[in-house]
Structure formats: C-alpha cells, structure tokens
Amino acid sequence: MSQRLRFSLQLGFTLLVCLFMIVPIAMSVMAGLTENYFQGLQSGLTLRWVSEVWALYSDTIWLSIKLAMACLVITTLIGVPAAYGLLRSRHRIAHAIEELLLLPVAVPGLATALALLLVYGSYREFRASWLFILIGHVLFTLPFMVRAVHSVMHTARLPLLEEAASSLGASPWQRFFGVVVPNCASGILAGALMVVTLSIGEFNITWMLHTPLTKTLPVGLADSYASMRLEVGSAYTLVFLLMIVPLLVMIQWAGKLTGPRR
Amino acid sequence: MSQSSSITLTQCSRTFAGGHVALKPLDLHVEAGETLVLLGPSGCGKTTTLRIISGLERPDPGGRVHFGERDVTALPIEKRDVGMVFQNYALFPNMNVADNITYGLRIQKLSRAEIDRRLAEVLEMVDLKGYAERSIAALSGGQKQRVALARAIAVRPRVLLFDEPLAALDAKLRDRLRLEIGALLRELGITAVYVTHDQDEAMALGDRIAVMQAGRIAQLGTPREIYHQPANAFVADFIGAVNRLEVQTQAADGTFCVPGGTLRAPHLAKAATLYCRPEDIQVVPIEKAQLKGRIIESVFLGQAQQLAVDTGNDTTLSVRVSSRREWPAGSEIGLMIPEQALFQPTAPGARAHG
Numbered sequence: 001m002s003q004r005l006r007f008s009l010q011l012g013f014t015l016l017v018c019l020f021m022i023v024p025i026a027m028s029v030m031a032g033l034t035e036n037y038f039q040g041l042q043s044g045l046t047l048r049w050v051s052e053v054w055a056l057y058s059d060t061i062w063l064s065i066k067l068a069m070a071c072l073v074i075t076t077l078i079g080v081p082a083a084y085g086l087l088r089s090r091h092r093i094a095h096a097i098e099e100l101l102l103l104p105v106a107v108p109g110l111a112t113a114l115a116l117l118l119v120y121g122s123y124r125e126f127r128a129s130w131l132f133i134l135i136g137h138v139l140f141t142l143p144f145m146v147r148a149v150h151s152v153m154h155t156a157r158l159p160l161l162e163e164a165a166s167s168l169g170a171s172p173w174q175r176f177f178g179v180v181v182p183n184c185a186s187g188i189l190a191g192a193l194m195v196v197t198l199s200i201g202e203f204n205i206t207w208m209l210h211t212p213l214t215k216t217l218p219v220g221l222a223d224s225y226a227s228m229r230l231e232v233g234s235a236y237t238l239v240f241l242l243m244i245v246p247l248l249v250m251i252q253w254a255g256k257l258t259g260p261r262r
Numbered sequence: 263m264s265q266s267s268s269i270t271l272t273q274c275s276r277t278f279a280g281g282h283v284a285l286k287p288l289d290l291h292v293e294a295g296e297t298l299v300l301l302g303p304s305g306c307g308k309t310t311t312l313r314i315i316s317g318l319e320r321p322d323p324g325g326r327v328h329f330g331e332r333d334v335t336a337l338p339i340e341k342r343d344v345g346m347v348f349q350n351y352a353l354f355p356n357m358n359v360a361d362n363i364t365y366g367l368r369i370q371k372l373s374r375a376e377i378d379r380r381l382a383e384v385l386e387m388v389d390l391k392g393y394a395e396r397s398i399a400a401l402s403g404g405q406k407q408r409v410a411l412a413r414a415i416a417v418r419p420r421v422l423l424f425d426e427p428l429a430a431l432d433a434k435l436r437d438r439l440r441l442e443i444g445a446l447l448r449e450l451g452i453t454a455v456y457v458t459h460d461q462d463e464a465m466a467l468g469d470r471i472a473v474m475q476a477g478r479i480a481q482l483g484t485p486r487e488i489y490h491q492p493a494n495a496f497v498a499d500f501i502g503a504v505n506r507l508e509v510q511t512q513a514a515d516g517t518f519c520v521p522g523g524t525l526r527a528p529h530l531a532k533a534a535t536l537y538c539r540p541e542d543i544q545v546v547p548i549e550k551a552q553l554k555g556r557i558i559e560s561v562f563l564g565q566a567q568q569l570a571v572d573t574g575n576d577t578t579l580s581v582r583v584s585s586r587r588e589w590p591a592g593s594e595i596g597l598m599i600p601e602q603a604l605f606q607p608t609a610p611g612a613r614a615h616g
Contacts, residue, residue: 157350163318164352164410166340168366168417178365182356 025241032235049235053224057236060220061243063130067216068199071137075195078138079145080188084180086146087153098150101143109204112139116209130214136205141198145191152187153180190254197247217243266453267330267420268294269315274325276310284310286477287325294330297447297454299468303500304459306474309425312457316423317342329420342421345414349426351406353398359409360394366417384412387446404435411443415450422447424456428463440466461501465489473497489539494607498537505543505579507536522573522597523553527604535606540568540580542603551596555579560589571595 032050035043086094104112116136121127158180165175181188203218210219217240225233269292276285285307292298300308313319314327317339321327327335334342353362360381367377385391388408393401401409407427414422427443428436444467447454458464464471465485472482473496481493492498495506507520516528518536525536548554555573567585570578581597583589 156355157352160348160350160352161354163339164346164348164354164413165365166318166338167316167344167346167423168413169340169343169369170365171340174369179354183354185356 028234028237029241030234031231032233032238034231037230037234049229049231050238052232053236053239056228056232057215057217057220057224060215060217061239063214064200064217064243067130067134067137068196070134071141071199072192072195074134074138075142075145076188076192079142079191080149080181080184082142083146083149083153083184083187084176086150087158101146104139105143109136109140109202110208112136113205113208116205128211128213133206133209133214133216136209137199137202140202140205141195144194144198145188148191148194149184149187152184152190156183158183186254190251193247193251193254197244197251200244200247265420266294266451267332268292268296268328269421269453269455270326270328271311271314271321272326272328274311274314274321274327276307276314276319276325277322283477285314285321288479290472290479290482292453292455294453295451296469297456297467299456299458299464299471300474301458301461301464301468301471301500302474302480305476307477308457308459308474311474312423312425312455315421315455316344316346343417343419344421344423345417345419346423347407347410347414347425347427349429351403351410351430353406353410353413355398357398358394359390359396359398359401362398362409363413363416365413370417380416384416387415387449388412389442403431404439407431407439408442411446415446415452420453422450422452422454424454424458426458427456428458428460436460436463443467465501473500475500491605492537492607495535495537498607503540503580505538505540507538507577507579508575509534509536510575520553520573521575521577522555523551525552525599525604527601529601530604530606533606536604537606538599538603540582541566542599543579543581544598544600545581545583546596546598548594548596551598553579553597553599555595555597557589557591557593557595560591569595571597573597 030041031037033045033047034041035046035048086098113136116132116139117127120132120135126132161179161183162175165179170178200216201218202216203222206216207219207222210216215223221233221236221240224236269290271288271290273287273289274285275283275287277283288307288311290298290311300311302308310319314321314325317327317334317337321335325335326333329342339346354365357365363384364377364381367380372380381394385394388411390405390408390412393405393409398406398409407430410427424443428439431439440463447467456463456467465488468485470483471485471488473480473488475496481488481497483491483493488497489501492501492504498504507518507525509518509520511519512532513519516526516530518525518527518530518533520536527536530536553573555571557569558572558578559568559570561568562585564585566582567587567589569581569583569589571581572578579597589595
C-alpha cells in the first residue's frame with residue numbers, strides 16, 4: 001500500500017470518528033441557539049433560551065460552582081498531606097490504602113449515595129443542606145487529587161530533596177511548605193483542575209442526594225430535559241460546555257507541566 | 263570559617279527492619295579539621311555510617327554520637343549543624359542557583375545583606391560567579407555539584423559530609439572536581455567525612471582513610487599506611503592491585519622460596535604469603551634475576567605496560583613497566599623485588615581472604 005493512500009485512509013477514519021462524536025454536541029449547541037429546533041436554522045438564531053435558562057436555573061450554576069470550590073479546598077487540604085503520607089510510609093498498609101482510595105471511583109455513584117443516605121439521612125438539617133452533597137463530591141474526587149499529587153511526588157525525588165533541606169536546617173514544616181509543596185505544584189494543579197471538572201459534572205451521587213433546594217447544574221440539566229422545551233435543555237448544555245471546556249483545556253495544559261522535567 | 267568540631271561515634275551499630283545488620287558496633291573518632299574518607303564496596307556500611315553522623319539515621323540503642331563534647335545522638339539532622347553533599351546533587355529544581363545556595367541562610371533568617379555577602383563569597387569559592395540567576399536545569403553535572411557544594415558550605419556547618427559526590431560524573435570531570443574539593447577542604451579547614459568506593463578519590467582527599475568491609479572497619483590509617491601496610495588481604499586487594507606469592511619454604515636468614523625463585527625479606531616474620539604492588543617489581547637481566555618467568559599477557563596502557571608474568575606453580579604476577587619498550591608475550595623475563603616492597607598483612611589474625 002502506498003504511503004499516500006495509507007495516510008488518506010487513516011485521516012479519513014480519524015475525521016469520521018471525530019464527526020461521530022462532535023456532531024451531536026454541535027447539534028445540541030445549535031438547538032440551544034435556534035428559535036425553533038424543529039423548523040431548523042431558518043427560524044432564526046436567538047439567545048432567548050440561554051437567558052431563560054439563566055432566569056430559571058442560575059442558582060443551580062452558582063451552587064455547582066460553590067460545591068466545586070469547597071470540594072477543591074477540602075480535597076487539597078486532605079489530598080496533598082495524604083499523598084505525602086503515602087509516599088513517606090514504607091508500611092504495607094500504605095499500599096492497601098492506595099488501593100482503597102480507588103473504591104469510590106469504582107463503586108457506582110448511586111451506591112455511594114445510598115450508603116450516605118443510610119447513615120446520615122436521618123439528620124434533617126444536614127440532609128437538606130448542600131454540605132451533604134459536598135461529602136459525596138469529596139468522596140468521589142479525593143482519589144483523583146491524591147493520585148495526581150502522588151505520581152508527581154514520586155518523580156520529583158522528594159525524599160532526597162527533603163534530606164538536603166533538612167541538612168540545611170529546615171524543620172519538617174519548613175520542608176513541607178518550602179520544598180514538598182512547590183515541587184509537586186504541577187501535580188496539585190492537575191489534581192485541582194480534575195477535581196473541579198469532576199465536581200461540576202457529577203450527576204450520579206448528586207441526583208440521589210439533592211433536594212429541590214439543592215440542585216446542581218447537572219441535576220438541573222436532567223430536570224430541564226425532562227420538563228422543558230428541547231431548546232431550553234440544549235441552551236443549558238451550552239452553558240455547561242462554556243463552564244467545562246476551559247477547565248478541560250487547562251487540564252491538558254497542566255498535564256504538559258507535569259511531564260518530564262530537568 | 264566556623265568552628266569545626268570533632269566527631270566521635272561510640273558503639274554505633276545499625277540493624278534494619280528485617281534483621282539485616284548494616285553496621286556492626288563501631289567506634290570512630292574524627293579530629294576537628296580532619297578529612298576522613300570512608301572507603302569500601304557497596305553494602306559495606308560506609309553510607310550508613312555517614313547517615314548516622316548526619317542524623318538521617320539513628321544508631322541502634324546504645325550507640326552514641328558526639329560532636330566535640332556535645333552528645334547529638336538524639337538530635338535530628340536539622341539541629342546538627344552539618345552540611346551535606348549528595349551523589350545526585352539534590353538541588354531544588356523549583357529554585358535558581360542563588361535561591362538554592364541561600365536556602366539554608368534564609369532558614370536561619372539572616373539579614374538580606376549578610377545573605378548576599380555569603381552568596382557572593384561561596385559562588386567565588388566554587389568558581390560559579392555570574393551563574394546566580396541560572397536555573398538548575400541549565401547546569402551541567404559538574405556545575406550542579408558545585409552548586410550543591412556551595413549550598414552546603416554557605417551555612418558554615420561544623421561538619422561537612424559527602425555521600426559519593428562524584429560518582430555520577432564522568433572520569434575527566436571527576437578528577438577536576440576532586441582536586442577542587444581537596445583544595446576547598448584545605449582552605450576551609452573544616453571537619454569532613456567523605457564516602458566513596460573510588461580508591462583514587464580516597465587517597466587524594468583523605469587525611470585518613472577507613473576501609474570498611476561487611477559492616478566494620480577493616481583498617482583505619484593514612485593513605486600511605488593503607489596502601490603500603492594493608493591490614494589484611496581484603497584491604498590490600500581493595501586499594502590498588504596486589505600480587506600474592508605463596509611461600510614454599512622459608513630460611514632463618516629471611517630468604518623465602520616462592521614459585522619462580524627466591525626473595526629476601528628479613529624484616530618479615532614467618533609468612534605464608536608475600537604481597538607486593540605491581541609497580542614495585544623491577545625487570546632485570548635474566549642472570550641477575552630473583553624470579554624468572556614468562557610473559558603470558560602484555561597490554562599497552564599508554565602510561566605503562568601491564569604484564570602478566572607466569573612464574574610457575576599457578577602463580578601469575580602483575581607487573582607494571584615502561585611502555586617505551588616492546589614486551590612481546592611468550593618471552594622470558596627476569597624480575598627483582600626490593601626487600602622493602604614486600605609486605606604481609608599487619609593485623610594479627612587477619613583473615614587471608616576477603
């Protein structure tokens with residue numbers, strides 16, 4: 001087979017796959033911007049549906065952002081020291097904990113949510129507050145933070161750097177903030193972006209845990225698909241994409257930072 | 263510079279989890295201002311000894327570490343006032359050269375002016391003027407190790423510790439940096455402990471050398487003593503090449519009958535094996551020779567010719583001669599070994615084999 005033909009076939013196949021995945025998204029975005037989806041583009045473009053979504057669901061968007069930020073703070077405060085602890089520990093239990101950390105990712109979100117409801121569901125105040133959902137999000141996203149930080153810590157030869165810092169008189173606290181944290185900053189950044197993205201997009205756990213007053217963006221999205229015009233749901237998708245795509249781009253960028261150095 | 267202190271280890275042993283004994287109970291004294299080299303093959307306990315001195319490891323209960331009069335056994339490394347240079351540089355990749363060097367000074371919360379003064383001083387010492395703002399990634403291996411050295415001496419430690427600092431560098435650079443470190447240590451007059459497995463490094467840098475073997479010190483002495491009066495066969499073998507001659511019979515007048523001829527060494531007591539260095543064996547005309555043999559291998563090394571001479575009875579001597587002449591393999595050769603070049607291990611009861 002000639003080089004040229006092979007290249008053309010590969011390119012064609014790649015484009016086909018891309019189209020297959022991108023067309024539905026593009027259609028959805030279009031639907032959110034057209035006057036009437038069933039009449040198509042000739043009915044005219046409009047931002048009416050977007051503003052309607054904003055009027056109806058802006059509080060779900062704010063709640064999602066609030067949740068994501070709170071989730072980020074908690075996973076960073078827990079995740080970075082946890083990853084550090086796992087790195088330092090030579091104990092066999094450390095390996096077991098590393099595996100266990102993946103559990104909330106592997107177990108279906110519905111099951112995690114059910115477990116939370118079983119244990120904490122009877123505490124009324126707590127059950128009705130957004131903090132209840134936050135617990136679910138932290139459980140789900142923490143492994144991603146720990147993993148991202150842990151892998152960067154591994155390649156950064158932190159134990160050696162710490163020995164050097166301690167020989168220069170640095171106390172454990174000074175070493176943690178002066179050497180450990182700066183040298184795994186790229187991992188923390190990658191983990192943070194992952195956590196925010198996952199938290200904003202999380203549906204399974206949130207759907208089980210939410211109340212009519214604590215709806216997040218994805219839950220609102222499901223709600224709008226079920227009960228509103230198709231155009232409204234699509235406009236909602238558009239808003240969601242506008243929030244999530246920049247985050248995904250940043251994850252890629254952070255991934256480059258964590259790549260091989262030195 | 264600062265006040266150097268002596269180091270004293272008393273009955274320091276180290277047993278790792280799982281029962282592996284890395285270090286048997288060890289007593290060691292390093293004088294203030296002295297450079298002591300810990301030399302030995304990997305796994306001999308030299309790095310463990312260094313880490314116990316530094317505070318990165320604790321000795322097993324019962325062992326004590328003193329800096330001068332002060333018992334520092336319980337102190338962690340950051341309270342011991344040591345400077346340390348590592349094999350893999352251990353520079354902070356998130357900081358530039360200046361920030362790496364001044365890290366310890368900033369920890370000590372010195373004034374900006376003092377920090378700048380010391381930075382300029384140590385950059386000058388390690389010949390890296392003008393590199394202050396460079397990033398670590400932009401440095402060569404030799405430059406990195408100089409930054410590490412500057413970082414260690416900037417804090418003016420009482421003791422300077424080196425953990426195979428040149429092992430990651432190529433041969434040429436190693437030789438140059440070795441000379442520089444030697445000059446720096448003399449200039450600073452600081453107590454230094456230097457771990458290496460390279461005998462040339464050990465002899466060039468050490469005021470004294472401790473040759474270690476299987477968790478204990480096999481011999482402690484000046485480079486000259488270690489080389490010319492090795493305590494046992496292991497030390498003799500580890501430091502440079504050595505020839506062994508099995509003694510067949512020994513006469514009362516100090517003549518030893520060995521494969522290929524007889525040797526005189528009245529200064530040696532009863533010995534089963536005589537040792538000598540390859541460079542001490544002289545080539546003489548056959549009729550005047552003490553030993554006769556046949557060259558079985560002749561290798562041109564540039565600065566010398568390395569000969570393997572078979573003197574019979576399974577004995578092969580390694581001989582170093584001038585490379586100006588041709589030394590064809592297969593030819594007969596006459597050898598002479600001066601009395602004073604012959605030695606036997608000095609330690610009573612030393613084991614014959616390492």
